[in-house]
Structures are given as structure tokens and as C-alpha cells.
Amino acid sequence: MAKTKTTFFCQNCGAQSAKWQGQCTSCKQWNTIAEEVIQKAEKATWDISQTNTSATIRASKPQKVSEISTNAEARINTKNKELNRVLGGGLVPGSLTLLGGEPGIGKSTLMLQIALQLPYKTLYVSGRGKCAAN
Numbered sequence: 001m002a003k004t005k006t007t008f009f010c011q012n013c014g015a016q017s018a019k020w021q022g023q024c025t026s027c028k029q030w031n032t033i034a035e036e037v038i039q040k041a042e043k044a045t046w047d048i049s050q051t052n053t054s055a056t057i058r059a060s061k062p063q064k065v066s067e068i069s070t071n072a073e074a075r076i077n078t079k080n081k082e083l084n085r086v087l088g089g090g091l092v093p094g095s096l097t098l099l100g101g102e103p104g105i106g107k108s109t110l111m112l113q114i115a116l117q118l119p120y121k122t123l124y125v126s127g128r129g130k131c132a133a134n
């Protein structure tokens with residue numbers, strides 16, 4: 001059984017705190033602390049009844065630094081030189097990138113411009129969290 005635990009996170013900067021506070025001690029924003037439920041596994045054990053018993057469980061083992069592959073990750077060119085630079089060479093396929101910024105700064109405009117220039121079908125998803133300022 002998994003234990004549930006609640007903790008408090010600042011919705012502005014992500015700082016974690018053990019108790020609710022009116023002001024974030026990290027970014028000094030007011031009313032940005034929200035309680036979130038965290039699932040905590042009691043023990044790292046395998047539930048054999050729910051796993052394929054023929055599956056092999058490979059233990060991770062230490063590797064020499066010289067044996068670690070340092071091949072550059074494949075990157076998707078966003079066709080925007082500055083965005084590619086900020087992303088470390090472009091988007092990593094299968095990755096998730098969180099874009100943050102002040103309201104009206106141009107996040108949606110930038111993303112729509114990028115989506116139009118990509119040679120792929122693109123799904124634009126936009127959302128917002130609870131904001132105490134509005």
C-alpha cells in the first residue's frame with residue numbers, strides 16, 4: 001500500500017515547505033502556497049502478482065565514467081535560433097519543456113510561431129494553475 005502525504009508547494013517558484021504560509025519564503029510572493037498530495041511508496045518492493053514473472057529484473061550497476069556514452073541527444077530544430085540555444089540545441093524528442101513567464105510576455109505567440117514553422121503536426125495545449133493575483 002502506498003502512503004499518502006501532503007506537503008506545501010509555492011505555485012510561483014516551486015519551493016516546498018512543511019506547513020502552509022501566507023508568504024513564500026523563497027520568492028516572497030503572497031498566497032502562492034498550495035497543499036499537494038504526495039504518494040509515498042512504503043518500500044521499494046516488487047508486487048509479483050501484478051508483474052510478468054518471466055520478466056527479468058536487471059539491477060543497475062556502476063559504470064566507469066570512460067564507459068558512459070556521451071553521444072549528443074537528437075534535437076528538433078525549432079527554426080528559432082535563440083530558442084534552440086536556450087533549449088541546448090533544440091527540443092529533445094519525447095521531452096517536456098515548461099515555458100513560464102509574466103502574463104502578456106508572449107509565451108503563446110512564441111509557441112504558435114514555432115508550431116507554424118515545424119514540419120510536424122503540432123498540438124498546442126495551454127493551461128494555467130490557480131493564481132492568487134487574479
Ligand SMILES: [Zn+2]
Pocket residue numbers: 010011012013014015024025026027028029032
Ligand atoms: Zn515561491
